[in-house]
Amino acid sequence: MMYKSLPVAFMFQALVGALCLVSMALSGPAWFATIAVLGLRPLILKKADTPPDKSVWELYYKIYKTSVVSTAVTIIFIYVIFDLFSHMSPIRGLWLLMIPPYWIFIHGIIGLMYSVHRTL
Numbered sequence: 001m002m003y004k005s006l007p008v009a010f011m012f013q014a015l016v017g018a019l020c021l022v023s024m025a026l027s028g029p030a031w032f033a034t035i036a037v038l039g040l041r042p043l044i045l046k047k048a049d050t051p052p053d054k055s056v057w058e059l060y061y062k063i064y065k066t067s068v069v070s071t072a073v074t075i076i077f078i079y080v081i082f083d084l085f086s087h088m089s090p091i092r093g094l095w096l097l098m099i100p101p102y103w104i105f106i107h108g109i110i111g112l113m114y115s116v117h118r119t120l
Contacts, residue, residue: 002056003041004048006115012041014108020101029097035104063114067107074106075099 003009016038023031050056 002048002050004046007112007119009041009045010108010111010115012045012108013038014105014112017101017103017105017108021098021105024094024098024101029094032097032101035101038104059114059118063107063111066110066114067103070106070110071099071103074102 016035019037020031020034023034
């Protein structure tokens with residue numbers, strides 16, 4: 001089963017990831033629980049049958065692969081350029097906790113781009 005509207009599903013995922021990141025940056029690690037809102041997605045969005053061809057799974061693989069690479073490159077970029085892990089960083093203790101919501105956000109954005117491109 002997959003969602004009837006993939007762009008809406010990925011947009012919901014990106015919004016939850018962004019909400020979690022912002023709430024953690026503003027109020028601390030206890031807001032990591034905001035990610036649980038992602039569990040509402042199956043209740044809110046309509047589902048459709050998965051087509052028998054491999055195109056949907058190829059799309060998911062591309063989205064996953066691009067998301068992992070983008071997240072890794074961003075983490076390296078932040079580490080090298082902004083020295084996020086130094087003692088002067090205001091989010092020094094949160095960087096490791098912020099990786100999963102950041103990946104969810106990036107996965108949602110990239111999935112939205114791929115799914116909108118696919119429907120055009």
